[in-house]
Amino acid sequence: MSMNSPYAFADLRILATSDVHMHITGWDALRDRNVAGRGMDVLAHTIETARNTANGACLLFDNGDFLQGTPVGAICAAYASDVRHPWPDIVNALSYDAIGLGNHDFDFGVPFLERTVAHMDAPTVCASLASGSVAGVVPTLLIQRKVTCSDGQVRPLVIGVTSVLPPQTAIWNHRYLTGLIELEGGVSAARRAVTALQAQGADIIVMLCHSGAGASGTKDDENFGAEIAAKVEGIDAIILGHTHERLPKTAGPKDLNGVPAVMPGYAAEVLGQIDLRLGWTDVGWHVAGHDATLRLPGAEDQPVPAITALAAPALAKTQETLDQTLAQTTSGFHTYFGMLMSGPSDALIARAMINVIAEQVAGSDLADLPLIASVAPMTMGGAQGRATLSMCLRDRFKCAIWRCWHLIPTPFGRRC
Known part of the structure; x- marks a missing residue:
């Protein structure tokens, strides 16, 4: 220095x-x-x-x-x-x-x-x-x-x-x-x-x-x-x-x-x-x-x-989209054992994923291929009772739809 x-x-x-x-x-x-x-x-x-x-x-x-x-x-x-x-x-x-x-x-x-x-x-x-x-x-x-x-x-x-x-x-x-x-x-x-x-x-x-x-x-x-x-x-x-x-x-x-x-x-x-x-x-x-x-x-x-x-x-557009009714069912669903074994909620989500994908690949060279859906459990039971369980199922169903979103073409390429 x-x-x-x-x-x-x-x-x-x-x-x-x-x-x-x-x-x-x-x-x-x-x-x-x-x-x-x-x-x-x-x-x-x-x-x-x-x-x-x-x-x-x-x-x-x-x-x-x-x-x-x-x-x-x-x-x-x-x-x-x-x-x-x-x-x-x-x-x-x-x-x-x-x-x-x-x-x-x-x-x-x-x-x-x-x-x-x-x-x-x-x-x-x-x-x-x-x-x-x-x-x-x-x-x-x-x-x-x-x-x-x-x-x-x-x-x-x-x-x-x-x-x-x-x-x-x-x-x-x-x-x-x-x-x-x-x-x-x-x-x-x-x-x-x-x-x-x-x-x-x-x-x-x-x-x-x-x-x-x-x-x-x-x-x-x-x-x-x-x-x-x-x-x-x-x-x-x-x-x-x-x-x-x-x-x-x-x-x-x-x-x-x-x-x-x-x-x-x-x-x-x-x-x-x-x-x-x-x-x-x-x-x-x-x-x-x-x-x-x-x-x-x-x-x-x-x-x-x-x-x-x-x-x-x-946020307003997101709320509007999530408030749309996706489907209705008269059967009861729960996630009491979601982390331990597959159940009806998993089957519903897997079927939703398969249906969305099948619709998007219809008429393409992928249409004849078998479709397999992998569903990972996201919750089990419910800290606040049945209302929470119902909400958890709704959340998982919507998450499944978002996971399929990337297959839908847009003017900007495919979604996530």
Whole structure:
């Protein structure tokens, strides 16, 4: 360190959501009830508080899997031409700085994803594409900030951002991606992107890793967060996702192989926060200290009306669709032993799935093939008596219809 370049400090706060899965409010569409502490309209208040209490610069990222996961997401995809998608509006209202992609964001096809990306002010980033492209998605991103240092000087800071996801996405969404997009392994994609960001002049690098932590030293092509942290040099903070866990745990480490790390759960229930203490010398910036934590909405965190209003049209369309009568039966059904053995509710759901598929493939080269429906139990018994059991059956029947939805063609390709 030269005498002309005194040592100084600055603070950078990184906020992150992940695996929101279209929980834009706390409304559980299938059960028609609100879940406390869930939804982007509630988390918006938490985000505002975290920003307002930051000591220095603050960035907000999303780590993917935002388009799919609730009937609201399916409705937005099914009626894309006449229902404005709320997610881009929410991203814009909350001033996200960058968005990473998750595997489920391809569930409605590339054209639908491209239209959603086009409506977001925040750049969308994904470095996992080995070939092919998604319009509007870039592999790396540089964010310019000016930060006030402990010596009173204001200095420029360049934050590099990239994103990776499981390569199995190409298999899980093969009907959309085969012949169009090939995906690279997580570690190799991360290494390539970090090298590029370093060459582009990034002072600090944030990795949006839509993958679980896994374990360093073990080969896990789907959950490679720990492996990236151990093998890819130059990453200063890592946001994890995909497995819906919460990290750090209460008594757990706040880093992953030395890299500050958070995984902000699922369904907009938690906000991830990494605070970096940055040191500056005449040779540039480095991380001098860090803290990682999860912020859960408290009693004071009420839904932000402006965000709830953005979600209202899509929620109304979803309610209208789910209120339609699908079928009637005079027979009694229950799910008392649903997790132990198949029963009449499973048979009903399987028959509904087969009927929907048979109607859609009629007259095609698939029409003569045998149809087999696989039904997984989702509930057993009922904590609130028979009314709950009846509701559970209704929910499962509707879920079965949504699972068949992807076979129905639309002007935008096939549904999820």
